[in-house]
Amino acid sequence: xxxKNRILYIEDNYQNRRLVKRLLKRxxxxxxxxxxxxxxxxxxxxxxxxxxLMDINLPGIDGMEATSRIKSSSDLSHIPIIAxxxxxxxxxxERIMAAGCDxxxxxxxxNDQLVxxxxxxxGSPAEETKPxxxxxxxxxxxxxxxxxxxxxxxxxxxxxxxxxxxQTSETQPMTQPKNPLPxxxxxxxxxxxxxxx
Ligand code: MN
Numbered sequence: 001x002x003x004k005n006r007i008l009y010i011e012d013n014y015q016n017r018r019l020v021k022r023l024l025k026r027x028x029x030x031x032x033x034x035x036x037x038x039x040x041x042x043x044x045x046x047x048x049x050x051x052x053l054m055d056i057n058l059p060g061i062d063g064m065e066a067t068s069r070i071k072s073s074s075d076l077s078h079i080p081i082i083a084x085x086x087x088x089x090x091x092x093x094e095r096i097m098a099a100g101c102d103x104x105x106x107x108x109x110x111n112d113q114l115v116x117x118x119x120x121x122x123g124s125p126a127e128e129t130k131p132x133x134x135x136x137x138x139x140x141x142x143x144x145x146x147x148x149x150x151x152x153x154x155x156x157x158x159x160x161x162x163x164x165x166x167q168t169s170e171t172q173p174m175t176q177p178k179n180p181l182p183x184x185x186x187x188x189x190x191x192x193x194x195x196x197x
Contacts, residue, residue, distance in 0.1 A: 010040030071100035
């Protein structure tokens with residue numbers, strides 16, 4: 001619960017929401033979505049996210065108005081808001097920051113820049129390492145079942161190797177007498193014939 005990883009993304013473009021959600025989920029963040037400003041404010045009030053990504057061009061009230069309303073709420077004013085806006089609105093940076101945004105990113109969204117900015121506010125959630133551990137556990141589980149399958153499979157492979165046994169049986173008598181002989185018994189029998197002859 002102490003991990004700050006819940007992000008509300010207020011964005012009317014589904015494609016952008018999908019891309020950002022996938023990216024940030026992979027980095028261990030939880031993404032909540034809103035499609036317009038009013039919905040965004042309502043969800044912010046209800047969910048109390050740790051961070052808000054705010055598209056500026058929104059239907060209804062725009063991102064600046066939504067930011068002003070969120071920042072004027074004593075319940076929500078502490079939540080950092082990162083504005084995301086089109087490059088064409090370059091001159092609006094001051095207005096966007098004046099509306100209360102804590103930072104500012106331009107579209108098209110640069111993945112690395114987005115992750116770096118989010119990390120600056122929230123840090124890296126511990127969850128980021130958890131998928132790796134669970135992946136390893138899943139892999140170990142998979143390997144165990146694979147080994148089990150292999151062990152269960154050996155009786156079935158024996159009949160297929162048995163036709164090859166006559167070939168190996170020729171080499172087996174040559175190796176077998178050497179190995180079973182005790183070292184103590186082997187040396188006298190070898191030296192005895194040579195010594196008497
Ligand atoms: Mn938009």
